[in-house]
Amino acid sequence: NAGVMQNPRHLVRRRGQEARLRCSPMKGHSHVYWYRQLPEEGLKFMVYLQKENIIDESGMPKERFSAEFPKEGPSILRIQQVVRGDSAAYFCASSPAHHQETQYFGPGTRLLVL
C-alpha cells in the first residue's frame, strides 16, 4: 500500500507565476489536509478537504490560494501569482474516514520562489 504521494518534490517559480502542488492520498483515504512549513517553524494548518468538498479552510490565505479534491484524481493546492514569501515546504496528509485523528504525511513539496 503506497503512502501519501506528493509531486513535484521540488518546484521553482518566478514571482507572478502559478504553482500547482499535487497530493495523492493513501488508498482508501477520503480526507486530505494541507499544511505549510516555513523555515525554522512548525507546520501550520491550511485546509481540510473531503472528496469534492472543502471542510475547513480557516488556515488558507484569503487571496491567491485555493485547494480542491475532485472525485477523481489527486488533491491540488494552487497558488496564483506567487511571491517570495510563499517559499516553503507544503505537506499533504491523509486519513481514513473513520479515523480522522490519525494522519499520514507525504514527503512534501518544497517551493522556491525566485
Place this chain on the structure above:
Amino acid sequence: AQSVTQPDIHITVSEGASLELRCNYSYGATPYLFWYVQSPGQGLQLLLKYFSGDTLVQGIKGFEAEFKRSQSSFNLRKPSVHWSDAAEYFCAVGARTNAGKSTFGDGTTLTVKP
C-alpha cells in the same frame, strides 16, 4: 483555541544518554496528542499518539510519552539515544471535535554527539 509549546528549540545529547523533549499544550478538554519526527528534507513520521486510556504511550523506535493532564504536558522520552535519532521532533494536538485539524509546535532539533 488549541496551541502547542515546545520550550526547547535545540537539544544536544550524547549517544547512549537518555532524552526528554518537552511539550505543553493548551486545550479546553482532553485532546488527541501526537509526536512526529522529521529528518532533513523529509516528511513527518508518526512516533506515537495518545487518544485515551493509559497515560504512558509506547511508540516506534523505542520512544515513549506520558500524558499529564495536571501539567498539560506530553513529554517524549527515550532511555538511550542513537545517532540515527538526530532529527527534528514535533508535538501536535488535535481537537476531538475537529480531529483533522492538528496544531503543531515549532519543533525541537535534536543533535546527537558521538
